[in-house]
Amino acid sequence: MTESNTRRGFPVEEFEQRAQKAQDLLRDKGISALLVCTEPEVRYLTGFHTPFWQSPTRPWFVILPISGKPIAIIPSIGETSMRETWVEDIRTWSSPNPVDEGISLLSNTLKEVLKLDSKTSDQSLKVGLPMGNETHLRMPLNDFEQLMKNLQPHVFVDATEIVKSLRCIKSEREISKISKICGIVSEGFASLPNLLNIGMTEREAFHSFRLKLLELGADDVPYLVGATGPGFSDIIKQPSDRIIEPGDLVMFDTGSTYDGYFSDFDRNMAFHFTTDEAKSAYEIVWKATEAALKVALPGNTTSDLWKVMGSVLEAESERNDSVGRFGHGLGMQVTEWPSNTRNDETVLTEGMVLTVEPNLSWGDGYIMVHEENFVVRSDGAELLSKRASQELEIIN
Amino acid sequence: MTESNTRRGFPVEEFEQRAQKAQDLLRDKGISALLVCTEPEVRYLTGFHTPFWQSPTRPWFVILPISGKPIAIIPSIGETSMRETWVEDIRTWSSPNPVDEGISLLSNTLKEVLKLDSKTSDQSLKVGLPMGNETHLRMPLNDFEQLMKNLQPHVFVDATEIVKSLRCIKSEREISKISKICGIVSEGFASLPNLLNIGMTEREAFHSFRLKLLELGADDVPYLVGATGPGFSDIIKQPSDRIIEPGDLVMFDTGSTYDGYFSDFDRNMAFHFTTDEAKSAYEIVWKATEAALKVALPGNTTSDLWKVMGSVLEAESERNDSVGRFGHGLGMQVTEWPSNTRNDETVLTEGMVLTVEPNLSWGDGYIMVHEENFVVRSDGAELLSKRASQELEIIN
Numbered sequence: 001m002t003e004s005n006t007r008r009g010f011p012v013e014e015f016e017q018r019a020q021k022a023q024d025l026l027r028d029k030g031i032s033a034l035l036v037c038t039e040p041e042v043r044y045l046t047g048f049h050t051p052f053w054q055s056p057t058r059p060w061f062v063i064l065p066i067s068g069k070p071i072a073i074i075p076s077i078g079e080t081s082m083r084e085t086w087v088e089d090i091r092t093w094s095s096p097n098p099v100d101e102g103i104s105l106l107s108n109t110l111k112e113v114l115k116l117d118s119k120t121s122d123q124s125l126k127v128g129l130p131m132g133n134e135t136h137l138r139m140p141l142n143d144f145e146q147l148m149k150n151l152q153p154h155v156f157v158d159a160t161e162i163v164k165s166l167r168c169i170k171s172e173r174e175i176s177k178i179s180k181i182c183g184i185v186s187e188g189f190a191s192l193p194n195l196l197n198i199g200m201t202e203r204e205a206f207h208s209f210r211l212k213l214l215e216l217g218a219d220d221v222p223y224l225v226g227a228t229g230p231g232f233s234d235i236i237k238q239p240s241d242r243i244i245e246p247g248d249l250v251m252f253d254t255g256s257t258y259d260g261y262f263s264d265f266d267r268n269m270a271f272h273f274t275t276d277e278a279k280s281a282y283e284i285v286w287k288a289t290e291a292a293l294k295v296a297l298p299g300n301t302t303s304d305l306w307k308v309m310g311s312v313l314e315a316e317s318e319r320n321d322s323v324g325r326f327g328h329g330l331g332m333q334v335t336e337w338p339s340n341t342r343n344d345e346t347v348l349t350e351g352m353v354l355t356v357e358p359n360l361s362w363g364d365g366y367i368m369v370h371e372e373n374f375v376v377r378s379d380g381a382e383l384l385s386k387r388a389s390q391e392l393e394i395i396n
Numbered sequence: 397m398t399e400s401n402t403r404r405g406f407p408v409e410e411f412e413q414r415a416q417k418a419q420d421l422l423r424d425k426g427i428s429a430l431l432v433c434t435e436p437e438v439r440y441l442t443g444f445h446t447p448f449w450q451s452p453t454r455p456w457f458v459i460l461p462i463s464g465k466p467i468a469i470i471p472s473i474g475e476t477s478m479r480e481t482w483v484e485d486i487r488t489w490s491s492p493n494p495v496d497e498g499i500s501l502l503s504n505t506l507k508e509v510l511k512l513d514s515k516t517s518d519q520s521l522k523v524g525l526p527m528g529n530e531t532h533l534r535m536p537l538n539d540f541e542q543l544m545k546n547l548q549p550h551v552f553v554d555a556t557e558i559v560k561s562l563r564c565i566k567s568e569r570e571i572s573k574i575s576k577i578c579g580i581v582s583e584g585f586a587s588l589p590n591l592l593n594i595g596m597t598e599r600e601a602f603h604s605f606r607l608k609l610l611e612l613g614a615d616d617v618p619y620l621v622g623a624t625g626p627g628f629s630d631i632i633k634q635p636s637d638r639i640i641e642p643g644d645l646v647m648f649d650t651g652s653t654y655d656g657y658f659s660d661f662d663r664n665m666a667f668h669f670t671t672d673e674a675k676s677a678y679e680i681v682w683k684a685t686e687a688a689l690k691v692a693l694p695g696n697t698t699s700d701l702w703k704v705m706g707s708v709l710e711a712e713s714e715r716n717d718s719v720g721r722f723g724h725g726l727g728m729q730v731t732e733w734p735s736n737t738r739n740d741e742t743v744l745t746e747g748m749v750l751t752v753e754p755n756l757s758w759g760d761g762y763i764m765v766h767e768e769n770f771v772v773r774s775d776g777a778e779l780l781s782k783r784a785s786q787e788l789e790i791i792n
Contacts, residue, residue, distance in 0.1 A: 008637075051619050052632040054651065055731035056530045057724070076718040080630035095720045096735045098529040131537035133494040134452045141527035142554060158538060211610055214603070222618065223447050234476035236448040241404075255450065322472040324490045328453070335451035339492045 008259050010173055012086045015047060018166065022064055025162045031128040032117040033110065034064040034159055037138045040332040041130070041163060045070045047085040049260050052078070058095040059139040061106050062087075065113045073106045103143050107150035114154055127151065128159025134337055135160055164337045168329055169351040174261060175375050178331065178353055179384045181218060181258035182265070182373050186386035188213045189252070189267045193395045198244050198271050202228050205250065206239040213256050223255030223264070223334045231278070231366030235323070235359075246272040250395075253371065255334030262334045264355055265371040265385045269393045281317065281362035282392040285370035288312035288358035289388075292326070292340075296354070296374060296381035302344040309340070309358040320361040323369070327357040330373055352376040353384070404655050406569055408482045411443060414562065418460055421558045428513040428521040429506065430460040430555055433534045436728040437526070437559060441466045443481040445656050448474070454491040455535040457502050458483075461509045469502045499539050503546035510550055523547065524555025530733055531556055560733045564725055565747040570657060571771050574727065574749055575780045577614060577654035578661070578769050582782035584609045585648070585663045589791045594640050594667050598624050601646065602635040609652050619651030619660070619730045627674070627762030631719070631755075642668040646791075649767070651730030658730045660751055661767040661781045665789045677713065677758035678788040681766035684708035684754035685784075688722070688736075692750070692770060692777035698740040705736070705754040716757040719765070723753040726769055748772040749780070 022045070026034055036042055039053040042062045053060075061073040072087050075095035082090050091109060093102050114125045131137075137144060148156065170178070188209065195208045205228065210221045227237045228250045235253065244250070253266035268282055288309040295308050309326045313319045325344075329336035330353045338346035340356065348354075354376065359369040370388065374381040418441070422430055432438055435449040438458045449456075457469040468483050471491035478486050487505060489498050510521045527533075533540060544552065566574070584605065591604045601624065606617045623633045624646045631649065640646070649662035664678055684705040691704050705722045709715045721740075725732035726749045734742035736752065744750075750772065755765040766784065770777040 049634055050632045051621065051634075054619050054729070056532065056729060057731050057735070058720075075720065077632060077720060079718065081632055084630075092718075094717050096529070096737060097720070099739075101529060129537075133492070133497060133536055135536050136452065136532060136534050137537050138532050140529055140531050140556075141525075141533050160536075207610070210616075211607065214607055214610070220606075220617075222616075223450050225447065234480075236446045236473060236477055238445055238447075321490050322475065322488075324454075324471065324473060324492050333450070333452060335453050339453070341492060343495075 010047060014171060014173055015045070015086050017171070018044060019064060019070065022162065022166055023066055025165065026064070026066055026128060029128070029162070030126060031157060031159065032066055032125040033113050034128040034162065035110065036062050036130065036163070038130075038136060040167070043260065043332060044167060046072060046082065046087050048072070048078070048082055050078070050081055059102055059143070061102065063109060063113055066117050071109060071113065073102060073109055075102070101140070101143055103146050103150065107147060110151060110154070122153060124153040124155060126155060126157045128162060129156045130160045130163050131158040132160030135163075167331065168337055168346070169349055170331055170353050170375070171351070174331060175351070175353060177259045177261035178263065178373070181256055181261060181263040182384035184216045184218050184258065185213060185254060185256050185263045185265065187216050190386070192252075192267070192269060193393070196244070196250065196395060198246050198248070200244050201239075202242045202244070203239040205244065209252055213254065217258070218256040219258050221254060221256045224252065226250065226252040231363045233365050233367055235367055235369055244271060247274065249274065249278060251369070253369070260332060262330060262332070263373060263385065264330050264334050265373050266369055267388060268368065268370070269395050271395050274392060274394065277363055279392050281360060281368040282370070283390065284313060284316045284360060285358045285368050286388065286390050289356050289370050289372055292356040292358070293372065293374065293381045293383070296348060296376055298348055298350050298376060298378060300348050302338045302340045302346040302348065303342060305340045305356060306342055306344070309356065313358055313360050317360045317362065320359050320367055322367070323357070323359050325357070326359070327355040327371070329353065330355050348376045350376055350378055406443060410567060410569055411441070411482050413567070414440060415460060415466065418558065418562055419462055421561065422460070422462055422524060425524070425558070426522060427524040427553060427555065428462055429509050430524040430558065431506065431552075432458050432526065432559070434526075434532060436563070439656065439728060440563060442468060442478065442483050444468070444474070444478055446474070446477055455498055455539070457498065459505060459509055462513050467505060467509070469498060469505055471498070497536070497539055499542050499546065503543060506547060506550070518549060520549040520551060522553045523550060524558060525552045526556045526559050527554040528556030531559075563727065564733055564742070565745055566727055566749050566771070567747070570727060571747070571749060573655045573657035574659065574769070577652055577657060577659040578780035580612045580614050580654065581609060581650060581652050581659045581661065583612050586782070588663070588665060589789070592640070592646065592791060594642050594644070596640050597635075598638045598640065599635040601640065605648055609650065613654070614652040615654050617650060617652045620648065622646065622648040627759045629761050629763055631763055631765055640667060643670065645670065645674060647765070649765070656728060658726060658728070659769060659781065660726050660730050661769050662765055663784060664764065664766070665791050667791050670788060670790065673759055675788050677756060677764040678766070679786065680709060680712045680756060681754045681764050682784065682786055685752050685766050685768055688752040688754070689768065689770065689777045689779070692744060692772055694744055694746050694772060694774060696744050698734045698736045698742045698744070699738060701736045701752060702738055702740070705752065709754055709756050713756045713758065716755050716763055718763070719753070719755050721753070722755070723751040723767070725749065726751050744772045746772055746774055
């Protein structure tokens with residue numbers, strides 16, 4: 001664990017670089033300003049970091065003009081927190097206010113920002129807003145209708161590609177945070193044989209694993225799914241009161257966080273003994289992962305990763321399509337763009353942090369999933385998770 | 397802790413009652429079907445419960461027809477989990493599929509459902525979708541545009557009031573889950589004097605409190621904010637490396653969960669000693685809470701709660717408007733409709749679970765917040781959180 005691994009937050013320089021890149025992309029596309037209203041995008045541009053987003057009541061808006069710093073248009077309850085960031089222009093309203101939940105303030109600020117980029121008063125300018133795959137509008141639909149009316153003659157255009165291309169490539173500072181949490185979770189998985197026993201319920205197993213991850217230094221464990229049994233077909237499952245028996249498999253998949261960045265990988269183990277079929281299924285997904293890590297070179301694509309994993313799986317088993325992909329981007333969210341699918345074709349670029357996650361059908365309608373996290377370097381994949389053992393581990 | 401307090405999930409009867417109520421409201425408003433796509437609404441109608449929603453990649457849809465069970469239109473990765481619920485009609489697509497992220501399947505299913513309620517083929521029917529305050533559209537805006545086109549001549553209308561009126565009133569089964577987590581968190585707060593010490597960092601204090609809540613039986617602690625110091629102006633703060641000193645105040649506010657239901661209340665304490673000013677600020681918000689709990693009777697309104705709290709605060713201090721309200725609904729989310737504000741005017745009804753949360757400005761730009769959780773009963777407020785002490789507690 002290096003010193004840089006434990007530093008919290010980011011220096012202003014990081015945000016200046018993000019804003020600069022975003023503004024270059026906006027200019028390339030003839031867009032005059034960017035509007036974001038979702039947690040990761042607001043945090044990406046400002047550094048504003050709070051679990052308060054779980055309350056659905058209040059919308060939060062950030063405008064990135066074509067030059068200069070972002071402008072925050074936020075509920076007054078967030079002003080003190082936002083003042084801790086590099087943002088200077090912070091405009092607030094007392095929220096909740098269902099009659100006007102920040103929409104007048106946002107409309108006026110957008111018009112003010114657009115004026116700086118307009119030649120005549122009746123010119124129609126473009127405001128970028130993410131509208132494409134994996135994006136959501138975190139404001140009431142009725143308010144968005146009003147906002148579009150207020151903004152005329154200016155219009156909203158889709159800015160998904162801009163936000164995606166920014167967030168896909170991680171800075172070294174971001175990578176060090178993901179690396180840190182991947183290290184903690186790797187330690188957590190290594191401790192499972194000491195934590196888990198037959199006779200425990202699934203719920204007790206979840207509970208002790210969650211506590212262990214926190215004890216090891218995870219800030220939080222927002223995502224924890226798993227299952228026990230002779231096999232499982234549900235890989236996004238919450239725990240039950242099922243009692244663990246000899247011969248059971250256990251699978252845990254966790255997205256844990258450090259300083260707002262996620263790990264996302266799973267591990268499979270067996271209690272006391274296992275079947276040849278389970279061993280074989282495990283080894284196939286292990287090999288598929290290995291094959292993908294070998295071709296994770298800049299210039300190859302996410303579809304190349306998908307193809308090599310698919311080849312290994314199909315050569316030895318039956319591919320499962322229910323998950324829909326063999327891994328994805330990773331960072332401020334437990335899954336991010338891009339996806340490792342047949343048609344995604346995103347070109348792997350230095351600094352991308354990805355998961356590879358092959359899965360196959362086996363046994364009585366079961367699924368076996370294997371997952372690792374890595375960063376794309378000039379010479380290929382640098383693992384962030386500690387590579388799983390080639391053979392299915394037995395807990396005695 | 398009663399037996400019913402520890403039972404997980406809900407019997408089918410609970411979901412039948414929810415669907416029935418929703419369908420009655422739809423019929424009253426001349427709406428032919430309800431479409432929901434957000435986690436609490438999908439869970440409310442189906443029982444589908446997974447942290448997988450944190451991945452922004454895949455949309456999830458549930459249609460409630462005018463009669464019969466809900467229909468799930470979901471990514472195939474969720475099929476096994478959804479099969480565990482009372483839903484029978486489950487339609488899936490292999491996701492991610494950016495070219496058609498479930499939109500054709502959803503459009504066709506909606507048209508099929510509407511056909512059952514239509515007299516002629518060109519009749520324009522209404523599909524309810526929450527579009528108002530505190531609602532979000534959890535699907536890409538571009539996909540929603542396509543969906544509206546596909547659905548013509550049928551149209552989407554705002555169903556916020558329907559969803560709000562359903563979720564505001566909790567069943568006894570829901571109340572027992574909220575009561576359970578409020579009990580756990582009350583115990584957690586009671587243990588703070590043993591957990592915290594001067595010399596600890598704020599981060600260490602957060603960490604040990606989070607662990608304690610899990611040890612006491614919380615499923616998770618998704619929401620934890622707090623601060624230490626002579627006072628604080630940021631009440632949605634994440635921890636820093638600040639070292640706790642004698643004379644400091646500490647405030648923790650947590651939304652912890654049990655079986656998918658939240659508590660949401662805070663506590664303030666002081667280390668070793670405190671000032672008369674801090675003591676007085678604490679007592680005023682305590683008294684404002686007490687006044688609100690006394691008028692939390694069926695037939696009174698959220699605005700009555702706001703008024704009595706405001707009167708106590710204004711009589712003795714300076715009201716703070718940055719938070720925008722003095723409490724809110726509580727249940728599947730850490731904050732829910734309604735809000736205790738001047739104009740909200742929601743009529744208190746038996747079974748509503750609410751927080752009262754007065755706050756005031758004091759000292760050098762500081763805020764003092766106090767919060768309790770309760771359910772509205774025929775004879776008034778039944779506390780779910782263990783009432784805080786009238787005097788600011790000192791940790792020695």
